[in-house]
Amino acid sequence: MAEQPKNRLIDVVLDESIGRSTPDVEHEREVAIFDLIEENSFHPVGDDEGGPYRLRLGVRDNKLVFAISREDGEQVVTNILSLTPFRRIVKEYFMICESYYEAIRSASSAQIEAIDMGRRGLHNEGSQTLQDRLAGKIDVDFDTARRLFTLVCVLHWRG
Template identity: 70%
Template sequence: MDGNRRSTGKLIDVELDETIGRATPDVEHERAVAIFDLIEENVFNPAGTEASGEFKLKLSLVDKRLVLDIRDAKGTPLVTHILSLTPFRRVIKDYFLICDSYYEAIRSATPSQIEAIDMGRRGIHNDGSQTLMERLAGKVEVDLDTARRLFTLICVLHRRG
């Protein structure tokens, strides 16, 4: 094996389906941060592809399903995975409710109240990230941090839709 070869694949570009429309400024800010963080550091290994590859990902919603359009660095289509959002419904709903509480708390609550809500928000976010990792098993290998950022983007898409 070549000594310069990386051992893991990596996302180099992430795009959200813009036809769905825009969300609130808070949600759009979360989207921008999640994409930036995702591109900076991620583990993304689509099954059946070279593990050391660089990939582009477009996320969209079609008929209440999540579509992951995976391409190589040049934009050549590699694989498309379509995931039912049914396993995510409860956690996305809970995540939206606690995010709304969090954004409201930032404006008026005490630091300890904000911290308590944020801990709950992170816990629900972890649940969604774990669900995503389970749903991607055998399709795309991701680490927890990558799954967390992807889950944020799924929530942004869902909220827009």
């Protein structure tokens, strides 16, 4: 069996500040967390000891809180990001997702594909924004930023 890389997440927990939602939203959150843990590259800048890491995500005062600890629970660092740079992207992402789900029911395959391209483009924009905002704090590759952005979106989804 291949050895797992050290600089990765092995656990992601949503802080009580997130609150509970509908069963559908809770399911989406669980899927987003599973996908993130399944494949990621995650390393707090300046942590020479390395992981693997546990991440506790929360929202406090309209800020996204990344509380990072080691596998044994030892606290590594807490990083806080303003959610303001994500507001427009998340709002537009939700709107285009609604259009996509409506289109699946009645639109042509060309229309569905066009909407899906727009959805993926917004998701990429949000992922890049997250990666940029984490720069100098947490090193993540683009795929990990995509999975984290999915989770940020799911945190805002009320169902």
